[in-house]
Amino acid sequence: MKQAVVLDKAEIVKRYKPIDPQTHKGMQGHALIIAGSYGKMGAAVLASKSCLKTGCGLVTALVPKCGYEILQIANPEVMTLTDKKEQYLSDIKMAIKPQAIAIGPGLGQHIVTQKAVLDFLKTNRIPLVLDADALNILACNKAWFSVLLPKTILTPHPKELERLLGEWHTEEEKFQKTRAFVCQYDLIVVMKGAPTYIFTPDAVYVNTTGNAALATAGSGDVLTGMLTSLLAQGYSATDAALLGVYLHGLTATIALPKTGYQSFTATTILKNIGKAFLSLENQL
Numbered sequence: 001m002k003q004a005v006v007l008d009k010a011e012i013v014k015r016y017k018p019i020d021p022q023t024h025k026g027m028q029g030h031a032l033i034i035a036g037s038y039g040k041m042g043a044a045v046l047a048s049k050s051c052l053k054t055g056c057g058l059v060t061a062l063v064p065k066c067g068y069e070i071l072q073i074a075n076p077e078v079m080t081l082t083d084k085k086e087q088y089l090s091d092i093k094m095a096i097k098p099q100a101i102a103i104g105p106g107l108g109q110h111i112v113t114q115k116a117v118l119d120f121l122k123t124n125r126i127p128l129v130l131d132a133d134a135l136n137i138l139a140c141n142k143a144w145f146s147v148l149l150p151k152t153i154l155t156p157h158p159k160e161l162e163r164l165l166g167e168w169h170t171e172e173e174k175f176q177k178t179r180a181f182v183c184q185y186d187l188i189v190v191m192k193g194a195p196t197y198i199f200t201p202d203a204v205y206v207n208t209t210g211n212a213a214l215a216t217a218g219s220g221d222v223l224t225g226m227l228t229s230l231l232a233q234g235y236s237a238t239d240a241a242l243l244g245v246y247l248h249g250l251t252a253t254i255a256l257p258k259t260g261y262q263s264f265t266a267t268t269i270l271k272n273i274g275k276a277f278l279s280l281e282n283q284l
């Protein structure tokens, strides 16, 4: 494999777009987070909260009925649409026009949800992030890789990547398979781990921020919301993936001296997104 590009502050600062003083919520993008099922609504809460805290003007969550009060109470700033089913999503239709969509955190893999996801993927033309159960559903239906919109961002952890691509025996083989996958389908893969690599058809990047504090439930759900937020704000898929992964890691770099590894949670990431942005602003 060609050498990975090191994703350091210099790489990020040249891609970062400071906020326009004349902006308003209508210009900051509208994102839709399709997530959650009975018992996993926290994933929808975390992803929609991180989406807002990364600068998106409007965020809507589409969840099963059982998520309505949870979402509205946990996230008063987030608008909530509900499915007709109580515990899982059965249909992905919307009367809104978001600039970016995320699907997957906490979604579950009910057969009805699988069909809804696949039907949606066939017709969707809006920039997209696929995570968690959306990846697991795709892994069960590999013929559907070819319907994905070019430059869709996929964010697998190692187990999800293995479900998508099959087993590998060496790191080199894992990298080769991932590279071939992104080139064949014109996708972006955020290969989550320590460190995280971002694969695009043109280059591979290696992140430099973060630490083992991020090994905590919901950490990936927060990352999904951050990436979707940046996409909705008009960043290209590559820039959204690079900036989002960098900032997500930076929250842990910043917070670790105060929290230690053990007490750092996904909520700590949310609390430190602002500081991560400020540390970028100081470099401009």
Ligand SMILES: NC(=O)C1=CN([C@@H]2O[C@H](COP(=O)(O)OP(=O)(O)OC[C@H]3O[C@@H](n4cnc5c(N)ncnc54)[C@H](O)[C@@H]3O)[C@@H](O)[C@H]2O)[C@@H](O)CC1
Pocket: 039, 040, 041, 042, 043, 044, 104, 105, 106, 107, 108, 132, 133, 157, 158, 159, 160, 192, 193, 217, 218, 219, 220, 221
């Ligand atoms: N509060 C919530 O509602 C939460 C919901 N979640 C959702 O729960 C569902 C299941 O997600 P999971 O990821 O837990 O389940 P998975 O079955 O996809 O992944 C768990 C497996 O992956 C392996 N794995 C994960 N990261 C790894 C790494 N870095 N290296 C090696 N192996 C690794 C683990 O050992 C384990 O065997 C998803 O929909 C997810 O979004 C989780 O995000 C946790 C929080």
Ligand SMILES: Nc1ncnc2c1ncn2[C@@H]1O[C@H](COP(=O)(O)OP(=O)(O)O)[C@@H](O)[C@H]1O
Pocket: 132, 157, 192, 193, 194, 195, 196, 210, 211, 212, 213, 214, 215, 216, 217, 218, 219, 220, 221, 222, 223
């Ligand atoms: N040891 C580690 N060092 C750095 N980052 C890590 C480490 N472990 C996990 N992470 C990061 O934490 C996130 C975990 O995502 P994921 O496994 O999807 O969590 P969840 O599904 O619980 O939300 C990824 O961004 C991953 O890169």
Ligand SMILES: [Mg+2]
Pocket: 131, 132, 157, 220, 221
């Ligand atoms: Mg995850």
